[in-house]
Amino acid sequence: MAVEYDGGVVIGADSRTTTGAYIANRVTDKLTRIHDKIYCCRSGSAADTQAIAEIVAYQLGFHSIELDEPPLVETAANLFRASCYRYREELTAGILVAGWDKRKGGQVYSVPIGGMLVRQPVSVGGSGSTYIYGFMDANYKPGMNKEQCMEITAAALSLAMERDGSSGGVVRLASISEEGVERRVILGNQLPKFSTH
Amino acid sequence: MALANVFETPAPGFNFDNAGRNAALNGLFDGGKTPKPMKTGTTIAGVVFKDGVVLGADTRATSGEVVADKMCAKIHYISPNIYCCGAGTAADTEKTTDLLSSNLTIYSLNSGRNPRVVMAVNILQDMLYRYHGQIGANLILGGVDCTGNHLYTVEPYGSVNKVPYLSMGSGDLAALGILEDGFKPDLELEPAKELVRAAIQAGIMNDLGSGNNIDICVITKQGVDYIRPYRESQFKDKRKTKYKYPPGATPILTEKVVPLKLDVVQETVQKMETA
Numbered sequence: 418m419a420v421e422y423d424g425g426v427v428i429g430a431d432s433r434t435t436t437g438a439y440i441a442n443r444v445t446d447k448l449t450r451i452h453d454k455i456y457c458c459r460s461g462s463a464a465d466t467q468a469i470a471e472i473v474a475y476q477l478g479f480h481s482i483e484l485d486e487p488p489l490v491e492t493a494a495n496l497f498r499a500s501c502y503r504y505r506e507e508l509t510a511g512i513l514v515a516g517w518d519k520r521k522g523g524q525v526y527s528v529p530i531g532g533m534l535v536r537q538p539v540s541v542g543g544s545g546s547t548y549i550y551g552f553m554d555a556n557y558k559p560g561m562n563k564e565q566c567m568e569i570t571a572a573a574l575s576l577a578m579e580r581d582g583s584s585g586g587v588v589r590l591a592s593i594s595e596e597g598v599e600r601r602v603i604l605g606n607q608l609p610k611f612s613t614h
Numbered sequence: 615m616a617l618a619n620v621f622e623t624p625a626p627g628f629n630f631d632n633a634g635r636n637a638a639l640n641g642l643f644d645g646g647k648t649p650k651p652m653k654t655g656t657t658i659a660g661v662v663f664k665d666g667v668v669l670g671a672d673t674r675a676t677s678g679e680v681v682a683d684k685m686c687a688k689i690h691y692i693s694p695n696i697y698c699c700g701a702g703t704a705a706d707t708e709k710t711t712d713l714l715s716s717n718l719t720i721y722s723l724n725s726g727r728n729p730r731v732v733m734a735v736n737i738l739q740d741m742l743y744r745y746h747g748q749i750g751a752n753l754i755l756g757g758v759d760c761t762g763n764h765l766y767t768v769e770p771y772g773s774v775n776k777v778p779y780l781s782m783g784s785g786d787l788a789a790l791g792i793l794e795d796g797f798k799p800d801l802e803l804e805p806a807k808e809l810v811r812a813a814i815q816a817g818i819m820n821d822l823g824s825g826n827n828i829d830i831c832v833i834t835k836q837g838v839d840y841i842r843p844y845r846e847s848q849f850k851d852k853r854k855t856k857y858k859y860p861p862g863a864t865p866i867l868t869e870k871v872v873p874l875k876l877d878v879v880q881e882t883v884q885k886m887e888t889a
Contacts, residue, residue: 434775439787442775463773468743 418541418549418573419458419515419525420557420566425594426515426523427563429570430458431545431578432586443586448600452477454593455493455516460543461530462509469500469510490516494526494534502532511542517593541573545581549573563592567601568609575608630748655823657785658688658699659793659813660754660765662778663806666834667756667763670810671699672785672818673843674825681825687842689831693718694838695728696757697831701783702770703750710751714738731757731764735774743772752782758833785817785824792816807832811845818847 419428430447433440447459449470455477459466473496481488494514501510514526527533527540539557541549552573561569571588578584588603658671675683690698690711698714700707714737718729734755742749747770755766767775767782779797781789792813801809807830817824827843 434773436769441769442777444777445775462771464743464747464769464771467739467773 418546418553418570419513419539420561420570421515421523421525421538422561422563422566424523425517425563425592426525427566427570427590427592428456428458428513428515429574429588429590431543431574431584432589433578433584434463435583440585445586446589448589448591450474450598451493451514452481452488452516454487454518454598455490455514456591456593456598457493457497458513458515458542460511460513465508465510466512469497469508469512472500473497487518489518489520490514490524490526491521491536494528494536497526497528498532498534501528501530505530505532513540513542515593517595523594541577543577543584545574545577545584548580549577552576563594567592571603572609572611576611578608579611579613655785655821656688656701656783657781657789657814657817657821657824658701658754658783659781659789659810659817660699660756660779661793661797661801661806661810662756662763662765663801663803665763665803666758666832667765668803668806668810669697669699669754669756669831669833670814670844671829672814672824673827673829674818674823675704676823684826685843687829689829689840689842691715692734692755692757693722693729695759695833696731696734696755697833697838697840698734698756699754699782701752701754701786706749706751707753710738710741710749711753713741728759730759730761731755731766732761735766735768738768739772739774742768742770747771754780754782756831756833758835763833781813781817783817783821783824785814785821788816788820789813803832807844815845 419426428448432443432445434442434445449457449459451457451470451474457470459470473493476496477488477493480492493516497512497514501508509530511530512528514528517523524536525538525540526536527542529542538559539553541553556569567590570590574588587605588608590601590603592599655676656672660667660669669689671688673685674681675686688699690700692698692711692715698711700711714734717737718734721729738753742751750770752770753768755768757764765777765780767780778799779793781793793809796809810830811828814828826847828845830841830844832839
């Protein structure tokens with residue numbers, strides 16, 4: 418998931434990759450760097466999303482060198498949308514593009530399966546996202562600061578990981594702002610606990 | 615004009631013409647199935663330790679329920695500092711690693727450097743993704759380069775995972791249990807070798823598709839130690855007699871000679887320039 422705040426974005430993901438019922442990697446890093454201040458959260462087929470992310474990172478890097486300035490988050494999001502929409506029949510990729518640029522500050526763009534592009538202040542994705550729509554609707558309020566965003570992201574991901582079999586492991590968080598990127602890992606025993614007996 | 619029965623050098627790269635033929639044959643078998651490609655049940659594992667990477671593999675190659683090769687080599691050479699264990703379709707792992715090794719050798723000759731592990735991984739990922747899972751190669755790549763000690767896994771659809779320890783193959787769950795229990799960051803050499811040996815042993819004991827001996831490959835900055843076999847199977851049997859028959863042991867009952875009529879179809883002369 419990804420959340421905008423005034424001055425940047427907070428992104429978070431779980432760390433489980435499964436092949437059927439087997440967890441192929443329990444410490445996956447689903448927050449992939451596309452550019453210095455633009456990251457993407459990958460969901461869907463691991464192979465497809467890794468391939469698309471590499472292609473977009475290359476295209477964006479080239480574009481940034483040509484312009485001789487840091488690229489816009491909207492540009493990165495459009496590059497994702499272009500690939501995901503053109504090859505929509507062949508791909509299974511749900512991607513959240515989030516980052517900071519000088520023009521519009523922190524932005525979150527959602528490129529779900531099918532290749533739509535929409536900017537949202539908060540976005541959740543992946544198989545476990547269905548379990549936290551209600552939580553996000555109830556608890557997200559516009560105007561939260563960075564720490565509050567980190568807390569709500571960690572809480573929402575913990576809840577989703579608790580209910581969804583395909584999500585689990587550790588919570589990886591990152592905050593992107595003008596100062597740069599700050600990454601954090603919350604291990605299994607340190608996750609926020611919610612009592613459901 | 616070349617005649618149809620004249621042998622031509624094949625075009626480079628993979629050829630999927632037979633996929634169409636196989637699909638057509640499937641319909642003709644009356645409910646029966648076309649033969650399946652040989653998969654080797656396997657246990658392979660890798661561990662990153664303080665000074666490098668240890669890779670391990672069993673040595674059994676099965677063809678259905680029969681052990682086709684008791685001493686097959688599943689740890690393939692990629693470059694002097696990178697080795698690769700392969701699980702899945704035997705032919706695919708063999709050829710893919712060969713291709714990778716050739717390409718990296720050319721790169722080494724051109725640049726004068728040893729290739730980096732991440733470069734090998736990227737080449738494999740590109741190729742496997744391009745073939746959309748049709749190449750059944752589950753590979754564990756381990757190596758040491760100027761940036762450190764690395765262990766990667768590449769799956770048939772082209773997804774890559776970078777982890778400090780892992781196992782693949784039909785015996786992977788058994789081996790992974792040992793690795794999860796025994797792995798610590800920055801192990802010394804002997805404990806690391808012992809951990810990998812125990813992991814492969816678990817695979818051999820608990821999986822029918824894995825067995826026979828254990829191969830270990832230790833890659834460090836100083837060089838590579840390919841120990842084949844590291845441990846031999848305790849269940850080896852001595853052959854009772856010699857099975858090689860001397861020429862003339864089989865009596866010839868009848869003999870029929872059919873001379874083959876061969877015509878010279880095409881003759882090309884290429885002068886060699888020796889100057």
